[in-house]
Amino acid sequence: MVSLLGGSGAAADALRRHFGDDVADLVAAVTNPQRDPARDKAEQYAEHVTAAIADRRVFLVKLTDFVDNAGSLKYLADDAKRLKLAAKYAPLVPIFVRAADDHRHELGLPPEGLSAIENHLHSIAEQTRS
Numbered sequence: 001m002v003s004l005l006g007g008s009g010a011a012a013d014a015l016r017r018h019f020g021d022d023v024a025d026l027v028a029a030v031t032n033p034q035r036d037p038a039r040d041k042a043e044q045y046a047e048h049v050t051a052a053i054a055d056r057r058v059f060l061v062k063l064t065d066f067v068d069n070a071g072s073l074k075y076l077a078d079d080a081k082r083l084k085l086a087a088k089y090a091p092l093v094p095i096f097v098r099a100a101d102d103h104r105h106e107l108g109l110p111p112e113g114l115s116a117i118e119n120h121l122h123s124i125a126e127q128t129r130s
Contacts, residue, residue, distance in 0.1 A: 022057075029058040030065065042088060050095050056103040063096060063117065070124045083130075090128035097121050 016024035029052045035044050053059040070089040076082040100117050107114070 026057060026061055029055060030061050042091065045088070046091050046095060049092055050099075053096070053099045056106045059099050059103050060107070063100070066092065066096060067120045067124070070128065071120060073124075073127045086128040086130065089124065090130070093121055093125045093128060 012024060012028060015027055032045070033048055035041055049062065053062050066089070070085070070092070073082050073086055073089070076085070097118075100114075100121065104114055109117075
């Protein structure tokens with residue numbers, strides 16, 4: 001969202017002014033940081049996701065995005081694109097599984113909600129298995 005608004009501090013300030021600190025902080029947490037070109041792209045993304053989802057609120061937002069993106073791989077007709085994205089998402093599945101387990105008591109979800117998270121992550125694991 002910040003990148004859509006120009007990726008500047010002014011965009012983050014506008015979010016904070018219009019939607020408050022909580023929303024601005026959530027958007028900042030799920031926004032991918034600048035990458036170090038000298039480091040592995042996938043490793044940096046995994047580190048970002050791991051750090052971001054340590055906060056249970058960010059976990060729910062990032063999980064929703066992950067389930068939407070990674071969970072739809074089976075519908076991609078382009079095999080090359082599907083394989084590339086599967087390779088990107090596969091290492092994130094265990095990260096999300098651990099975070100779901102870590103946050104399960106704080107999320108306030110009924111057993112069906114927790115089960116749905118587990119089922120989505122299992123499905124994504126199957127789709128990204130090479």
